[in-house]
Amino acid sequence: MKFPIKTVLIIAAAFILLTILIDGVYVVSETNQVVITQFGEPKGDAVTKPGLHVKVPFIQKTNYFEKRWLAWDGDPNQIPTKDKKYIWVDTYCRWRIADPLVFFQRVQDEWGAHSRLDDVVDGETRNAIAKFDLLEIVRSSNREFELSDESALLDFSEVTAKVELGREKIAAIILEAASKITPQFGVELKDVRIKRVNYVDEVQRKVFDRMIAERQRIASKYRSEGDGKSAEVRGQKERELKRIQSEAYRKAQEIKGKADAEATRIYAQAYSVDPEFYQFLKTLETYRTTLAKETWLLLGTGSEFLKYLKSSR
């Protein structure tokens, strides 16, 4: 009867001791940091070193916080820019719990922090965006666009000249402003970036209309270029045709002329021996060819031909 009681007592004592011991140690991981509280009151600095640590069992409580960098992604906000264009702006930031004690006291947990970050970062984003033209928010430099055949037609002077800060610097302004506030609740901001910038539907429709108009201009330019260029080729063809034909005519006439001249020379040379005889021969030949069957021929008896009709002498 005594044995069981003793062993039970020993076992119970050992169990209690063990639980005390177990509650007296706690593990801090690479990803955690711990704030020790004693009856709800924070004790000492936060424990950030990973490994095994000790505390007063039961009386002290561990409160774990994330040590790694965390993501925060804001909801898209509809904000008017300085040049009164309505856009959706979506930002993100990287943050971490820099001071777990303050963090624990002011916002309790990550949900609380998110809600505060919503207020701070969204607010600062609003402030910053409203101070700049849309172009400053979209572009990040003044670089000239590389022109293609198509875009050479469009006028970019509006969108290349006046960028002073650009997207990255505006994001840096938001970061700087927000970073002044976040230490109040133990949060450190690393980076704020503008993730998405989109037109509000109504503006977007207008932008689409403008894009369509731009493309139509390019298309009609191509069409008229096609007409112009083909007309040019046709003109070239006409010129070439005229040249070829006239050159051929000139050459042909020259050849013919030369031949005519040569023929004239030959005739002249031959006939000049006795021009009167040539005339006689040629006239006779002409009689043969010109006097046809239907010709009326009136012959006087005085003519050479009929002189023998009257007398033999």
Place this chain on the structure above:
Amino acid sequence: MPSDFPQFEFRMPKMPKLPKLPKLKGRPLLFLGLGLLLLIVLAGSFYTIKPDEMGVILRFGRFARTTEPGLHFKLPWIETLTKVPVQRQLKAEFGFRTVNPDVRTRYAAPPEAAAEAVMLTGDLNVVVVEWIIQYKIKDPYKWLFKFRDNAKAFRDINEAVVRRVVGDNSVDEVITVGRARLALEAQQEIQHLSDLYELGLDVSQLIFQDVNPPDPVKPSFNDVNESLQEKERKINEAWAEYNNEIPKAQGEAEQAIRSAEGYATERVNNALGDANRFTAIYREYAKAPEVTRKRLYLETLNDVLSKISRKVITDDSLKNLLPLLNLTGEEVKK
């Protein structure tokens, strides 16, 4: 006693049974239990790392070591293991999602994915850019312990960077000429930001997939392409006409010249022929001009007059014959 007997008997078997069981089987059972426990512990202490992974060991939450692929041992309970696929090529898609990777991969674009792709260009136009990024985990320590929402953070970086880069280029650059340059620029900046955030990632490649104007504007972009085709076609047609007509005209010109040359040859030959004939006749004529002259004259008259059917012979003294002569009579009779 008889009344006690059953009672005694009832107690008797109970008494020896209770101490007997632990006495006889207690020790082997304990050993068996301990052995089993040890086995379970040992089995849990050995682990394998696959070829594309790396193991990260934490001892009481503190980073202790990384382990290469193979069979390894860790202290039970005290050490915990996390496997990180360092060799695996990881991929993130933006603007679309692969639904079913197969020989014919199917893609889909749910609303949240479609929203990733819409962005503003530097000339304040809108463009739809789909891209993929391939990356590897370079540093398992950073990957696990420096940033909590790595995957989400990496997607955010991608979206921010691609938008920034596209925001500094015109819509034509994004769609056509600048694609490769933009992809490289974005890739480098994503790597830079990943390093800044200590994500422990190594970006292998960023590839722009479809880069298009938004749907309502697409037809007008297509129209530009069409008009370009049309331009080319018109010019080609004009050149075809040119190539069709010019050689023909050249042929005709050649023909005209050849024909002129023919004419020239004929003309000269005719002249020579006529001249030679005349010279030949003249040579004989010169020997007896009077007779020859008369003969030629009479021969000609003979030929001519014999052919002519209507001859009127008048005496020289007869005047005013012509007004009386009915020249049209025959025609009237006909």
